[in-house]
Amino acid sequence: MSWLERLKNGLSKTRTAINQMAGPLGAIEILAEKPDPTTFEDLEFALIGADVGAKYASEILDDVRDYMKQSGKRDLREALAQALTVQLEPDAFRAKLRQAGFTPDAKKSTVDLKGKVILMIGVNGVGKTTTIAKLGQYYTSKNKTVMFAAGDTFRAAAGTQLGVWGERLGISVVQGLDGSDPAAVAFDATTARKARDVDLLFVDTAGRLHNKHNLMEELKKVKRTIEKADAKEPGEVWLVLDAVTGQNGLEQAKKFHEAVGLTGVIVTKLDGTSKGGIVIPIVRELGVPLKFIGVGEKAEDLQPFDAKEFVDALLG
Numbered sequence: 001m002s003w004l005e006r007l008k009n010g011l012s013k014t015r016t017a018i019n020q021m022a023g024p025l026g027a028i029e030i031l032a033e034k035p036d037p038t039t040f041e042d043l044e045f046a047l048i049g050a051d052v053g054a055k056y057a058s059e060i061l062d063d064v065r066d067y068m069k070q071s072g073k074r075d076l077r078e079a080l081a082q083a084l085t086v087q088l089e090p091d092a093f094r095a096k097l098r099q100a101g102f103t104p105d106a107k108k109s110t111v112d113l114k115g116k117v118i119l120m121i122g123v124n125g126v127g128k129t130t131t132i133a134k135l136g137q138y139y140t141s142k143n144k145t146v147m148f149a150a151g152d153t154f155r156a157a158a159g160t161q162l163g164v165w166g167e168r169l170g171i172s173v174v175q176g177l178d179g180s181d182p183a184a185v186a187f188d189a190t191t192a193r194k195a196r197d198v199d200l201l202f203v204d205t206a207g208r209l210h211n212k213h214n215l216m217e218e219l220k221k222v223k224r225t226i227e228k229a230d231a232k233e234p235g236e237v238w239l240v241l242d243a244v245t246g247q248n249g250l251e252q253a254k255k256f257h258e259a260v261g262l263t264g265v266i267v268t269k270l271d272g273t274s275k276g277g278i279v280i281p282i283v284r285e286l287g288v289p290l291k292f293i294g295v296g297e298k299a300e301d302l303q304p305f306d307a308k309e310f311v312d313a314l315l316g
């Protein structure tokens, strides 16, 4: 199965929910001057139902109307696709797109890495360890050499889980003893990456400690320790967010961003929710790029996020 098919399947719950509320989005006969208000209202509710958020749903509807006016086209699906894509582009670009009559760039986003050590954080169960495995698979397929650090020493099974993935993917894993200091594991792995000149090191972390304060303090410590081992790193700090947690996840993300400073976000489990519209508030409110999205449990179920591709897959 190609990535596009995986993505389409993954987003099917959200698509079905939107279609059930807004009706089929084919070439609906809407006159540019006199749009059918019922259709628009249904669509707005459907978007809110998909966790797009009331503010952005209303912006999207405005853009749909503008697009229809500007283009003279009556195809609701096309107008909605344009408006959704605009929402998922970075701030500066968004205004320009509207002025230019909505012509989003079709080229696939590339994930530029600012460094060689990527610190992976997020609460328990969001899919951090699995995502690290998927990233390992993704980057080795791009001819990069990869290493993992099993920095979740809080949960005994976490190191084993990453070890199993490492073996399956042929990626070496730096392990610590259960209950040992995660910062020490991160330090050893960062040093080893440099010595072996490996292209990328992904550092796993625990998502649960005795309380949130401890977790944030530990993550800060792990980050500082990586910096001690290699002054240029970590070049990236990526937060893994579970799409199923919706708005709560977004609130969590803001706290992590405040505490450690994120350079990227990965949204997982988009296949498990009818509220895939959550990616819009994530992009708009966090101000941190959405790097990858996950739509399943297999190693292939992760790819760089591309706004246009996402919207095409979502609308089917």
Ligand SMILES: Nc1nc2c(ncn2[C@@H]2O[C@H](COP(=O)(O)OP(=O)(O)O)[C@@H](O)[C@H]2O)c(=O)[nH]1
Pocket: 122, 123, 124, 125, 126, 127, 128, 129, 130, 131, 207, 268, 269, 270, 271, 272, 294, 295, 296, 297, 301
């Ligand atoms: N359906 C689905 N499940 C996922 C996805 N990513 C991770 N998972 C599952 O979520 C569960 C928790 O993942 P894990 O990596 O252990 O989370 P961690 O505690 O953050 O490290 C596992 O059962 C994974 O297989 C995804 O994109 N889709």
Ligand SMILES: [Mg+2]
Pocket: 128, 129, 130, 152, 158
């Ligand atoms: Mg884990």
